[in-house]
Amino acid sequence: MTSYLFIFLAIAAILATYFGMFRARAASVPAGRARMKVHSRPIYHGLNAAIWTAVPAFIFLLVWLLFQNSIINQLVISSFPGADAMDSAARSLQMSEVRQVASGNIFRQPTPEVSAAAEHLRSLQSTSLYLMAALTLCIMAVGAFLGFKVIGPRYRARHSVETAVTVFMMFSSLMAIIITIGIVGSLVFEALNFFARVPVTEFLFGLRWEPQIAIRADQVAGQGAFGVLPVLFGTFVISAIAMIVAVPIGILSAIYLTEYAHPGFRAVVKPMLEILAGIPTVVYGFFAVLTIAPAIRDLGAGIGIAASPNSALATGLVMGVMIIPFISSLSDDAFAAVPRAMRDGSLALGATKGETIRKVLLPAALPGIIGGVLLALSRAVGETMIVVMAAGLIAKITLNPFDAVTTVTVQIVTLLIGDSEFDNPKTLAAFALGLVLFLITLALNLIALRTVRKYREKY
Amino acid sequence: MSTVAVATSTNGSATSGQRVNWHSDEMKARRKSRYGAERRLKAYGLAAIVFALGFLAFLIGSLTLNGYKAFTQTVATVQIDVSKAGIDRDNLMDANWRDVVRDAFRAQLPDLNRRQERAFFELFTSSAPFLIRDEVIKDPARLNGPSTYVIPLADRADQLAKGEISRETPEAQRRISDEQIGMYDQLVAKGIISTPFNWGLFFNADSRFPELAGLAGAISGSFWSLLVCFAISFPIGIAAAIYLEEFAPKNRITDLIEININNLAAVPSVVFGLLGLAVFLNGFGLPRSAPLVGGLVLSLMTLPTLIIVTRVSLKSVPSSIREAALGIGASKHEMIFHHVLALAMPTIMTGAIISLARALGETAPLLLIGMNAFITSPPDGIFAASTALPSQIYMWADSPERGFVARTSAAILVLLGFLILMNAIAIFLRQRFERRW
Numbered sequence: 071m072t073s074y075l076f077i078f079l080a081i082a083a084i085l086a087t088y089f090g091m092f093r094a095r096a097a098s099v100p101a102g103r104a105r106m107k108v109h110s111r112p113i114y115h116g117l118n119a120a121i122w123t124a125v126p127a128f129i130f131l132l133v134w135l136l137f138q139n140s141i142i143n144q145l146v147i148s149s150f151p152g153a154d155a156m157d158s159a160a161r162s163l164q165m166s167e168v169r170q171v172a173s174g175n176i177f178r179q180p181t182p183e184v185s186a187a188a189e190h191l192r193s194l195q196s197t198s199l200y201l202m203a204a205l206t207l208c209i210m211a212v213g214a215f216l217g218f219k220v221i222g223p224r225y226r227a228r229h230s231v232e233t234a235v236t237v238f239m240m241f242s243s244l245m246a247i248i249i250t251i252g253i254v255g256s257l258v259f260e261a262l263n264f265f266a267r268v269p270v271t272e273f274l275f276g277l278r279w280e281p282q283i284a285i286r287a288d289q290v291a292g293q294g295a296f297g298v299l300p301v302l303f304g305t306f307v308i309s310a311i312a313m314i315v316a317v318p319i320g321i322l323s324a325i326y327l328t329e330y331a332h333p334g335f336r337a338v339v340k341p342m343l344e345i346l347a348g349i350p351t352v353v354y355g356f357f358a359v360l361t362i363a364p365a366i367r368d369l370g371a372g373i374g375i376a377a378s379p380n381s382a383l384a385t386g387l388v389m390g391v392m393i394i395p396f397i398s399s400l401s402d403d404a405f406a407a408v409p410r411a412m413r414d415g416s417l418a419l420g421a422t423k424g425e426t427i428r429k430v431l432l433p434a435a436l437p438g439i440i441g442g443v444l445l446a447l448s449r450a451v452g453e454t455m456i457v458v459m460a461a462g463l464i465a466k467i468t469l470n471p472f473d474a475v476t477t478v479t480v481q482i483v484t485l486l487i488g489d490s491e492f493d494n495p496k497t498l499a500a501f502a503l504g505l506v507l508f509l510i511t512l513a514l515n516l517i518a519l520r521t522v523r524k525y526r527e528k529y
Numbered sequence: 530m531s532t533v534a535v536a537t538s539t540n541g542s543a544t545s546g547q548r549v550n551w552h553s554d555e556m557k558a559r560r561k562s563r564y565g566a567e568r569r570l571k572a573y574g575l576a577a578i579v580f581a582l583g584f585l586a587f588l589i590g591s592l593t594l595n596g597y598k599a600f601t602q603t604v605a606t607v608q609i610d611v612s613k614a615g616i617d618r619d620n621l622m623d624a625n626w627r628d629v630v631r632d633a634f635r636a637q638l639p640d641l642n643r644r645q646e647r648a649f650f651e652l653f654t655s656s657a658p659f660l661i662r663d664e665v666i667k668d669p670a671r672l673n674g675p676s677t678y679v680i681p682l683a684d685r686a687d688q689l690a691k692g693e694i695s696r697e698t699p700e701a702q703r704r705i706s707d708e709q710i711g712m713y714d715q716l717v718a719k720g721i722i723s724t725p726f727n728w729g730l731f732f733n734a735d736s737r738f739p740e741l742a743g744l745a746g747a748i749s750g751s752f753w754s755l756l757v758c759f760a761i762s763f764p765i766g767i768a769a770a771i772y773l774e775e776f777a778p779k780n781r782i783t784d785l786i787e788i789n790i791n792n793l794a795a796v797p798s799v800v801f802g803l804l805g806l807a808v809f810l811n812g813f814g815l816p817r818s819a820p821l822v823g824g825l826v827l828s829l830m831t832l833p834t835l836i837i838v839t840r841v842s843l844k845s846v847p848s849s850i851r852e853a854a855l856g857i858g859a860s861k862h863e864m865i866f867h868h869v870l871a872l873a874m875p876t877i878m879t880g881a882i883i884s885l886a887r888a889l890g891e892t893a894p895l896l897l898i899g900m901n902a903f904i905t906s907p908p909d910g911i912f913a914a915s916t917a918l919p920s921q922i923y924m925w926a927d928s929p930e931r932g933f934v935a936r937t938s939a940a941i942l943v944l945l946g947f948l949i950l951m952n953a954i955a956i957f958l959r960q961r962f963e964r965r966w
Contacts, residue, residue: 073910139814232862239772242765246789246836249829253800256807319577326574339578346585348948350890352919353592353941356926360934361591391584398581424567445795452797454893455919459926479799479893486806486897504803508796515795 071199075131075206082210083124086217090119093221110227118227121234122217127210134202142198146191151183257508260501267495268296273502275299279465279476281485281496296499298506300465304382304475308461309450311386311471312393317443319390320397327398328405329427340399347395355459358388363460370472380462380474389456393446400445404438405431437521444518448511454479478507592945596938602727602740603682603690605653605716609633610675611665621666626658630680638715649712652686654740681729681740682722684932686713690724693931704931730939734905735916735924739932742925744940746907750820750900750915751889757824757911758831758888763881765828766835767870773836774843775865794833801830802897810898818899818914826898827888834887838880842873847966875962879955886951890944892919918944 094115098108146168147161164184171180171188172195180188221227265273276297323343327336363384370377377383408431416426432439462474463484485500550556614629634650635641641649654660657680664678665671681687685705688694694703696710705713716722733743777783805826809815815822846869854864895901901920908915916924922944925937 136813140812143814228860232860235862236772236776239768239776242768243772243777243783243786245765245769245832246786246793249793249804249832250789252808253796253804256804256812257800260807319580322574322577323581326571326578330571330574339582342585343578343581346581348886348890348952349588350892350919350944350948352890352892352922352926353588353945356922356937356941357588357591359926360595360938361587391581394581422563422567424570425563427570448795449797452799454797454799455923458893458896459923479797482799482803483893483896486803487901501803501807504800508800511795511797512792515792519791 071203072131072135075203076128079124079128079131079206079210082214083120086120086123086214087113087116090116090218090221092116093119093218094227097221098223106223108223109225110229114227114231115221115225117231119214119217119221121231123210123214125234126213127206130209131202131206134205138198138202142191142194145194146187149190150187253508257501257505260498261505264495264498264502267498272296273298277467279481281481281499294495296495296502298503300467301476301478301481301503302506303467304461304465305451305477305479307469307471307475308382308386308389308457308477309447311382312389312450313443313447315387315390316393316397316446320394320446321401321439323394324398324401324405325427328402329423329431343395343398346391349392351392351453351455352459354388354392355456358384358456358460362388366472375472377472378462378474380460381472382461382475383471385457385460386471388460389450389453392453392456393450396446396449397442400442401435401439404435404442407438408434437524441518441522444514444521448514448518451514452479452507452511454483458483478503482507589945592938592941595935596940596942598691598693599730599935599939600727601691601724602729603687603722603724604679605637605682605721606723607633607637607678607680607721608675609661609678611661611672612674616665616672618672621662624662626662630657630661633678637719637721638712645708645712648706648709652683652709652713652716654681654683654738656736656738656741684739684930685709687740688932689713690722693935730936730943734907735903735921736905737903739928739930739936742933742936744918744921744943746904747916747918747921747940748943749907750823751917751919753820753908753911753915754823754827754895754900754917755885755889757821758827759881759885761825762828762831762835762884766832766881767839767877769832770836770839770843771865771870774840775861775869790833790836794837797893798830798891799893799897801826802894804829805894805898816912816914818902818904818916819912820900820908820915820917821911822898823895823900823917824911826894827891830891830894831884831888834884835881838884839873839877842876842880843869845876845966846872872964875958875964879959879963882951882955882958886948886955889947889951890919892923895920896923918947 091112094108094110094112098106098112100106143165147165150164150168164187167180168184168187168191171184172191273296276295277299278295278297279300280295327340331339363379363381366381366384366387367377367379370381412430412434413426416430417423421429457477457480461480462476463480464474465476465481466473468475482500482503485496485503609629611629614632616626616629617624630653631650634653635646638649660680661678682690685694686709689696689705689710690713694705700707713722729741729743731743731748732745733741734746736742773783773786777786805822809822809825810817815825850868850872851864854868855861859867895917900915900917901924902914902916903924904914904916918940922937922940925933925940
């Protein structure tokens with residue numbers, strides 16, 4: 071039904087364009103007189119009519135669809151007997167049961183209240199649907215009337231269309247700000263909810279992360295601990311291993327490709343390195359679990375260290391490989407930005423190519439390389455699928471790379487996977503972790519961009 | 530050359546004003562070590578590249594080795610005469626298909642006792658009755674006489690056929706008994722076992738049984754998500770880029786927008802998942818696991834990159850084009866939409882396809898909005914619950930059954946195939962249509 075409305079709007083817009091053009095052509099040649107001078111070409115009149123016809127109705131439809139579910143939920147739950155006494159958890163649980171019953175998935179005989187609420191929900195849903203369709207068609211009709219009324223030789227249809235397009239473009243460019251506000255807003259809002267239950271100091275400085283919560287109120291191991299430090303520590307252990315793999319390999323391969331390699335070799339090898347960055351991370355995760363982790367365990371057994379099946383080393387190694395092309399191409403840019411004269415000067419003094427690279431190019435390109443490494447580090451910290459599949463779940467403060475550690479992203483995903491209700495500290499903790507992750511990556515990015523920019527101004 | 534005086538205070542052998550004997554042993558040794566360092570640096574660089582590319586080859590190779598077997602499926606071709614089985618023709622859905630199938634299996638190897646029979650039935654997929662039922666409902670003519678049915682073998686027999694389970698392993702350590710192997714060999718001797726191409730991998734939906742699990746649901750879920758993602762991010766991304774590149778005044782708001790775009794491009798994908806969960810699911814009450822929400826989240830993720838790509842390609846259109854259009858009386862909008870945008874379009878399309886390919890491989894945000902549900906039918910639109918290709922890979926990778934290892938690798942190969950296809954289209958567009966000014 072809803073999709074038909076959208077299709078109907080699209081067809082109406084196309085028809086309005088066509089008939090608008092037709093009307094405009096007719097209006098430019100009034101009966102019995104010579105052809106008049108018109109302001110806009112017929113296509114603009116058509117487009118103007120189409121905009122009037124479809125856009126207000128489309129916006130109305132979107133807004134209605136976005137808000138109808140939450141409003142209907144509110145109405146149903148507030149009419150439910152004893153709704154005032156329920157907390158939000160009980161409310162959402164009750165609501166999902168009502169929804170299940172209303173959509174016909176009945177697992178056990180519902181109570182009369184639930185059946186009544188389901189009936190209420192269904193009637194509200196169908197009312198909403200018909201009301202939405204009727205109002206949309208009304209708005210469309212009014213829009214079409216207004217749009218066609220203005221068609222005439224003197225009407226500045228092109229200006230009107232161009233203004234509409236400009237408004238759309240301005241709105242689109244504001245999207246970047248809207249998205250950022252949405253991210254920060256939702257993270258901060260839910261994190262504040264979390265900090266209302268768990269003190270900030272405990273979260274920031276606690277040394278235990280055990281996000282189990284009591285299923286029954288009288289359970290002994292009820293509380294759970296939400297100290298973020300072990301999780302952060304694990305994140306940095308894995309990222310550090312990844313950087314140890316990626317930084318030397320990335321920089322060395324960039325050096326070889328920019329300074330030594332034959333252009334043909336470079337043209338073949340560089341895109342192949344980029345493939346490493348294009349492989350989805352879930353593939354790396356599966357590869358780490360299937361191949362690398364057992365190999366690391368065998369290696370550990372070979373040198374007499376008991377390696378965990380989710381060792382930080384396997385995870386970090388695979389993540390490092392994923393990051394290689396990133397560091398390689400950013401170092402490449404940094405080397406390319408060093409002025410030719412510095413290279414030539416060094417070579418002319420009799421330095422070998424290698425000496426030029428080590429003593430002239432590297433120091434000159436260092437800020438750019440550091441910026442790239444920081445960007446790569448931020449990517450490693452925020453990387454999710456590899457660690458979700460290959461790293462451990464237990465938060466532990468250890469430097470042993472053969473041990474299993476957990477990361478911020480692993481905890482976010484495991485806390486939120488499956489059905490989640492927004493009322494217990496376990497779910498909200500994920501948003502607090504998300505906020506920490508967002509702030510860390512934001513800081514790394516800002517520092518990196520600043521480093522790169524500062525360096526660019528130098529030459 | 531050797532007569533040139535060199536002043537080096539760091540090297541004790543040559544003080545100021547003295548001639549250096551470049552042929553002395555000391556200098557030879559020094560040159561040797563300098564050239565050695567040069568060669569070592571070169572070798573390290575080459576080694577780094579070999580390591581990275583070797584890893585890539587190892588990754589692709591091991592996935593192919595693991596996955597290629599899942600592209601075939603061992604099946605048994607069995608003759609069943611449904612007309613003799615006493616099927617309730619008025620209620621085909623709930624008729625006793627189990628006995629039909631069991632009788633057909635019994636006919637293959639008669640004279641088994643009850644215990645042996647149970648072991649024998651374990652060789653075939655346990656969903657065989659449903660497969661037969663669906664075949665008959667699709668083609669009711671089959672009710673009237675004998676016809677052939679293709680029944681996939683269960684995971685354990687499939688793996689035996691493909692050599693994943695070795696016959697040399699002691700019986701206690703493999704999941705198929707000696708007795709069952711004997712029965713399987715009898716079936717092979719009767720010639721009813723074959724291993725055709727596994728079309729089920731592409732046309733079946735998800736299943737708990739590896740022999741029946743396929744990617745149809747995941748592929749169509751990914752398709753709908755990408756469609757939503759494209760429908761939202763493409764117009765908005767281009768509009769935003771045009772505004773910022775051609776119209777926006779240079780002031781603090783546009784500076785803020787640019788900083789935001791650059792930062793958003795580097796925000797971890799899982800954070801976008803949190804946004805989708807909090808705003809789209811919890812705030813607006815949109816349906817969980819729906820491709821609509823997946824597409825919305827992916828579009829927010831691709832938007833910044835798309836804007837950046839579009840701006841670069843708009844910038845590359847030379848100003849002479851703009852001035853010519855304005856000079857013959859086009860309005861600014863006409864100049865942009867009729868000329869600049871048209872000329873920049875191939876590059877923009879290339880960028881859009883590449884960012885869609887990125888979105889196709891994105892998993893983490895989809896997990897948070899529930900696109901990893903177990904759903905046994907493909908979605909019929911953007912509101913139905915579904916999975917996506919990468920989240921299906923994640924789910925299969927987590928499944929305990931041995932048969933899913935090969936399926937996961939095969940699913941990864943399918944995903945990589947789609948990515949290669951999209952990138953190939955992008956490269957084709959770039960080479961065919963892109964202008965160099």
